[in-house]
Amino acid sequence: MLYQLEGSQAVARAIALCRPEVVCAYPITPQTHIVEGVGELVRSGQLGNCQYLNVESEMAAISVAIGSEAAGVRSYTATSSQGLLYMMEAVYNASGLELPIVMTLGNRAIGSPLNIWNDHADAMSARDAGWLMLFAENNQEAADLHIQAFKIAETLRLPVMVCMDGFILTHAYEKVDLPEQSEVDEFLPPYKPEFSLDPENPCAIGAMVSPNDFMEVRYMAHRRQLEACAVIDKIGTEFSAKFKRNTGGLLRTYHTENAETVVVAMGSVLGTIKDTVDDMNQTNGNGKYGVLSLVSYRPFPDNEIREALKNAKRVIVVEKAFALGRGGILAREVELALKGLDIEIVTVIAGLGGRVITKSMLAEVFRQPKGNLVFLGLKEDAIRQEYKTVLNKGGA
């Protein structure tokens, strides 16, 4: 059924449809409306049989979910930015313990300087934590990806982070088609863990592992990530067959068939990118530009990316985060996937800390990128002035 909803409310309702049994809430902008929404659904009885815990920190939020998931019940929490960093020790722990928690990350910049607006620095900080990470392009995808996330997580016994851009998605009102409870129940059966803390059948979770076995344990975790590609793809296909929407899977392509230049990105900026590319292709009349929307950042679908981009002459990676002192993060991973192919790769760092990304800015850089690393809309005058001030003070 179609609703006009704020992104956070759409996700809250999608979570409720998945019947979690423990939800922990700790506020942080811009994720807060999601846990408020779930809380309201629990308190009003619309999400029956669910424990809703107001905890004292993000560290506690993820830790409560670790405990409840270990005791064998479906568990959910959400966070953003500094909150993800604050819980990071337990983020690694959850994947190591093989607990299929689902967590929303309302993407936001990381300080200092303090900034509450959107970019992907928070998600990138967790890229090696062993979680599966899915990026939503719009609110429909955000809602649908959560429903798929529980199924993916529980199939693989791995936690899943669903990333949605803070404010741009979490606070935007859009039309969202939410499935009926009965349909979700058919798609997502009740959680039956392979092992859990059970007095009838005691087991120990969380061993200390010596150098003798640690490599093997980590290698197995890597293998499971790689195997996740097929599972995400399969569950995405199942979802689209049942709900008639292609909102999951590993990636999606847009006019890439004969494109000379393909733009790769994740998240809400893809809408602006597609509009830009449409305009440019219309002007050119020969479809020179295509777009690759990456849904699954972890696992990183090397083969599928290579297949989709192999005929391009130039790949422009637009990313909302970067490694200080190094440059693009996503671009380096795309580059690795394309190793050996004669394709020029351009990194465009854009939208940091919520900086606006417009079609005209994108069109300019897509047409003629100035170098292989572009900071979109960087105020170069201000940078020059700052350097001048430093030099006048006798600094660097």
Add this chain to the structure above:
Amino acid sequence: MSSLTMGNRFGQHTTVQSSCDRPNTLTSGHRACQGCGEGLAARCAIDVAYTAAKGKIAVVNATGCLEVVSCAFPDNSWNIPWIHSLFGNTAAVASGIAAAFKNKGQADVRVIAQGGDGGTTDIGMGCLSGMFDRNDDVLYICYDNQAYMNTGVQRSSATPALARTATTMPNSQYSGSDPETGKNVPDIAMAHGIPYVAVASIGNLHDLERKVAKAINIRGAKYIQIHCPCPLGWGFPTAETVRIARLALKSGMYPLFEAENGVLVGSTPVEEQIPVEEYLRVQKRFAHLFGKNAQPENIGILQKIANRNIEKYRLGGMSDE
């Protein structure tokens, strides 16, 4: 263990540990040091919890000595559902387990969190306070050996005044841990108004077992802190663990009491108080208080602490008022 030892002969006084049928939740063969007070405390506490809950318990363990000695892959020493997550999040993991069992209609499964003093009073304090705040149905047991033993005896906020640790080494200017520092977590737990708080010791197993059994049957948040001497960290022969725990009790250095809903309801009397010196002299962590460079007023500082304990927790008897 013999059931004929003095004090275990009479039915009502028999400890769970003295019974041939004790559940052995922590099996022998674990890797704790000889004379480990924490191992003894954990075995007693979890055995009695298991018995009191008719076998329906689940335990979360903080990182620390007790964890590393009992779960080195591929072995595990616990005969119960057991999980180790991290150092500082133990109380929150326990909250999650309790919420899960409640939601499954299995609130008869009693949830226990356990950790050392570092994992409890320092790095785990935020999650512990949150668990108290929500009054989650969890019994938190702190095995207090008064320093970070697993990492090599560094000071924690439970380290007593003037004790030597690897980070409070005495020298010509400093005399062990600063007596103006430290925190009293049982008092902090009481200030949360939770249903039950108790302090116990391996120097009094009957009392320890009674408190754990009582706590297991109370709904809501519970906190028990158990004094566990550490031969390695405190510097005493491994056969002396229980005797030293008893000297702490007799001197007033470790007051045993219990509180309900934030109010002191009982304490274990110190019948004939011994000078703190008798407790301190047998431990190398206090050796600098007695050597040729010792400052005599330092013993006085510790004696004052012991005397204050006796007054504050009414170890002279509850009927005085």
